[in-house]
Every structure is written in structure tokens, then in C-alpha cells.
Amino acid sequence: MRWTQWTLAALVAGGLAGASVSAQPSPPAPQARFVVVLDAAHGGDDAGGRLNGGQLEKAYTLALSVRLRSLLAARGIQVVTTRESDATVEANKRAEIANHAQARACLSLHASQSGSGIHLFASSLAPAQPTRFAAWKTAQATSVTRSLALAGVLNSALLHAGMSVTLGRTTLPTLDSMTCPAVAVEISPERNTQQEISAGLDDKNYQARVAAALAAALVEWRGEAHQP
Amino acid sequence: MIPRYQKFLFAILLVASLAMGVGLWQLRERAHQRMIAGENSAPTSAPEVAPAEQATLLVANDSDGSLLTQVHSLPLPADPGARARAVLGKLLDLYAAPDAAHAVPGGGSAVTQVFLLPAPEIGAGADAAVKPKSGGSSANPPAAPPQDAQETGPQLAVVNLTGGFAASHPSGIETETLTVLSICGTLHANLPRVTQVRFLVDGLERPTLAGHADLTRTYLTSDAAPSEGTHP
Numbered sequence: 001m002r003w004t005q006w007t008l009a010a011l012v013a014g015g016l017a018g019a020s021v022s023a024q025p026s027p028p029a030p031q032a033r034f035v036v037v038l039d040a041a042h043g044g045d046d047a048g049g050r051l052n053g054g055q056l057e058k059a060y061t062l063a064l065s066v067r068l069r070s071l072l073a074a075r076g077i078q079v080v081t082t083r084e085s086d087a088t089v090e091a092n093k094r095a096e097i098a099n100h101a102q103a104r105a106c107l108s109l110h111a112s113q114s115g116s117g118i119h120l121f122a123s124s125l126a127p128a129q130p131t132r133f134a135a136w137k138t139a140q141a142t143s144v145t146r147s148l149a150l151a152g153v154l155n156s157a158l159l160h161a162g163m164s165v166t167l168g169r170t171t172l173p174t175l176d177s178m179t180c181p182a183v184a185v186e187i188s189p190e191r192n193t194q195q196e197i198s199a200g201l202d203d204k205n206y207q208a209r210v211a212a213a214l215a216a217a218l219v220e221w222r223g224e225a226h227q228p
Numbered sequence: 229m230i231p232r233y234q235k236f237l238f239a240i241l242l243v244a245s246l247a248m249g250v251g252l253w254q255l256r257e258r259a260h261q262r263m264i265a266g267e268n269s270a271p272t273s274a275p276e277v278a279p280a281e282q283a284t285l286l287v288a289n290d291s292d293g294s295l296l297t298q299v300h301s302l303p304l305p306a307d308p309g310a311r312a313r314a315v316l317g318k319l320l321d322l323y324a325a326p327d328a329a330h331a332v333p334g335g336g337s338a339v340t341q342v343f344l345l346p347a348p349e350i351g352a353g354a355d356a357a358v359k360p361k362s363g364g365s366s367a368n369p370p371a372a373p374p375q376d377a378q379e380t381g382p383q384l385a386v387v388n389l390t391g392g393f394a395a396s397h398p399s400g401i402e403t404e405t406l407t408v409l410s411i412c413g414t415l416h417a418n419l420p421r422v423t424q425v426r427f428l429v430d431g432l433e434r435p436t437l438a439g440h441a442d443l444t445r446t447y448l449t450s451d452a453a454p455s456e457g458t459h460p
Binding site: 049 | 291292293331400401402403405436438439444451
């Protein structure tokens with residue numbers, strides 16, 4: 001029938017027009033979501049280590065997490081934290097939060113009275129190829145190479161900020177179950193060559209320098225992550 | 229009315245029971261006397277002092293997070309398990325010293341036992357934090373290694389630490405990792421067949437040493453690479 005022919009013609013014309021529209025150069029795709037997970041270690045029943053002045057590690061890491069979150073948010077980076085208060089969060093739950101966030105970087109924040117400067121630890125798991133089903137306790141194995149690269153970026157930023165840094169590998173249950181590039185950051189007092197404390201953990205200026213250096217490193221990491 | 233033969237039978241059984249009771253009592257007394265006689269606490273022979281030998285220790289240093297090789301001379305027993313315990317005791321004595329570069333209280337008495345077992349194959353459940361859960365029995369248990377492998381093959385060392393040592397260990401990723409790695413490296417340096425190490429605290433599995441280092445996994449001694457060596 002005539003009206004059917006006209007309808008078909010209109011549909012074909014519309015389709016061609018649509019095709020021509022889609023053939024036009026499309027606008028650049030939005031950049032992939034860049035999420036950072038901040039894991040303030042310990043909390044609740046788990047006080048962690050006892051620092052000088054009676055401060056507990058769980059309180060120190062939470063304060064650092066809050067400060068770092070603010071710095072990253074000001075730079076337009078989306079942040080997911082594993083805890084926002086003095087609450088008990090199991091190691092598996094922390095890794096679950098990080099894995100669900102599909103983060104591009106995960107920092108597990110710790111503090112210790114022993115040692116000197118900043119200690120950066122990547123998982124000691126051997127690198128492995130990604131598989132469809134990863135074992136929970138060794139999920140980090142597929143990201144270890146990226147974690148070491150992230151540790152390198154953090155190391156550069158902290159050295160640039162004038163801090164002493166120790167790089168190492170360790171076995172932390174939380175870290176080993178994360179699928180994102182993950183590094184444990186342990187803050188220790190700054191010491192001089194005579195091993196005397198030159199900047200304690202309770203030094204506000206030291207805390208600010210550490211947080212600023214970590215934020216700068218993550219901004220740089222975002223730039224590297226968005227490079228083709 | 230009880231038949232006569234049943235009364236007879238009852239009397240015989242009663243006498244037999246009493247006789248056996250008396251006999252057992254006498255046997256028990258004799259055994260007790262023998263046990264007391266055997267518990268003579270007086271020394272019958274002079275204690276043997278093991279000859280001093282060179283022991284290689286991987287000593288941790290908190291200031292730079294390194295493991296330094298040190299050679300010490302100390303009496304070492306011939307038995308490998310006792311030898312391992314003696315070497316670790318010396319290592320922890322160094323950490324308990326007042327001027328230690330890696331200060332950990334406890335000393336040599338913190339190592340209760342060291343058990344040496346044939347090492348399971350890497351990847352067959354021994355490696356990388358994978359541990360069979362209690363109650364989950366394997367359908368195909370691993371076959372026992374042949375006799376040659378038991379005598380010359382790689383070994384798993386199970387180090388049993390005291391609860392006091394774990395409770396007093398400083399908390400921190402670096403300090404705990406250094407303690408664990410220095411123990412692993414020291415064991416391998418003195419007993420080269422030891423390639424894997426597991427830790428117990430008071431005979432039980434413990435999640436972490438002092439809140440950080442994972443004690444539920446099997447450590448490979450190859451992870452504990454020493455830094456520059458020093459010889460005091």
C-alpha cells in the first residue's frame with residue numbers, strides 16, 4: 001500500500017540521517033573514573049601500636065586519612081575511605097571496600113614509633129597473570145607490578161619533599177587481598193644521623209608535609225594512569 | 229528359691245574377683261616403686277658442652293630497614309632442631325641487648341621449639357598465604373616424600389615463639405617484617421635445607437606478630453636477602 005511505502009521511505013531516510021550524525025567526529029570520551037582508597041589501619045578494638053605521648057596508632061591513621069582525603073578532594077580526586085570513625089573494620093572488609101571501588105590506587109596508612117622516616121611497602125607476593133578467578137588471599141599478585149610502580153611514585157614525591165624513605169615488601173593480609181595497585185605507608189619519626197628524633201609523629205608540620213607529599217604523588221599517579 | 233549350682237557359681241566368681249583385685253593392687257604398687265626408683269635426679273654423667281662453631285646471623289637494623297650478616301661463635305648442638313633453636317636464641321639475645329639496632333624484648337628464651345619437617349611442594353598449599361582451614365580435609369592427601377627426599381630434600385621449619393615475646397614485640401610493619409625475615413634468613417644461613425618457615429605462638433596459630441606481619445602464611449627463606457655483611 002502507498003502509505004506503507006512512504007513510511008518505509010521515511011524510516012530509511014531517518015536511518016541514513018542518523019548514520020550520518022553518528023559518523024561525525026564524536027566528542028572525546030570522558031576519562032575513566034580515578035578513585036583512590038585510603039585505608040586508615042586499625043580502629044575500634046584494634047588500637048594498633050602505641051606511639052609517643054600515648055597516642056594510639058588507630059587515631060593517628062584516622063587523622064592522616066581525613067587530612068589526605070581533604071587534600072585529594074581539593075584536587076578533584078574521588079576518595080573512598082575504609083573507615084571514618086573509631087570503628088572496628090576487619091581486614092577482609094577493608095579489601096572488599098577497595099575492590100568494590102575499583103580504585104586506581106590504594107594506600108594503607110600506618111604509623112610506628114620504631115624506625116625512621118617513611119616506610120613504603122608493597123606486597124611480597126610474586127607477580128602473577130590475571131585470571132578469571134583470583135584467590136582471595138593472593139588477589140594482589142596480579143597488581144604487584146603496578147603496586148611497585150605506585151611505590152616508586154610515592155618514593156619520588158616523599159624524597160622531593162625532603163623525607164627519608166625506606167622501600168620494602170611485606171605480608172599484610174589487607175594488602176594481599178586488594179586487587180588495586182596498593183602500598184602500605186608507615187609513618188615513623190624523622191631521625192638525624194645520631195638516631196635522635198628531629199620530627200616526631202605529633203609534629204603538625206611533619207604531618208602536613210607527609211600528607212602534602214602523598215597527595216602530590218597521587219596527583220602524579222593520576223596523570224600516569226590517564227596516559228594512553 | 230535359688231538353685232544350689234547358682235549359689236556355687238556366685239561364690240566362685242566373687243572369690244575370683246577379689247583375687248584379681250588384690251593382684252592388680254600389688255602390680256600397681258610394684259610399678260609405682262619401679263617408677264620412683266627410676267627418677268633419680270642425681271647427675272650420672274657430666275653434661276656435654278657442644279663445641280663452639282661459627283653461626284651466621286641475619287641481624288635486622290631498624291634505621292635503614294636492612295638485614296646485616298654477622299658471624300658469631302657459639303656452642304651448637306648436633307641435632308638440627310636444637311641447633312636451629314640455639315641460633316635463633318642468639319639472634320633474639322642480640323635484639324634484647326640495650327643498644328640493639330632492632331630492639332625487641334624477650335631474648336633467646338622466646339623460642340620454645342623449632343620443628344624441622346619435609347617441606348611441601350611450592351604451590352601445593354605451602355606458598356603464599358594459602359593455608360588449609362581446620363576441618364577442611366583434603367580428598368587426596370599429599371603422598372609422603374620418599375626416604376631420600378626426607379634426608380636431603382628441602383625442609384619446613386616451624387618456629388614456636390612464646391606469647392610473651394609476641395605481646396611485647398613493638399608494633400609496626402617494618403619492625404615486625406624485619407623480625408620475621410631475620411629469623412627466616414638466619415635459619416636458612418645455618419640450615420641450608422630450610423627453605424620454608426612457619427610460625428606458631430604458644431603452639432597455636434596467630435594472625436599477626438604484633439598487629440601487622442601475617443603469621444598465618446608460610447614464608448620462603450629466599451625472601452630474606454641480606455644486605456651488606458659485617459663481621460663483628
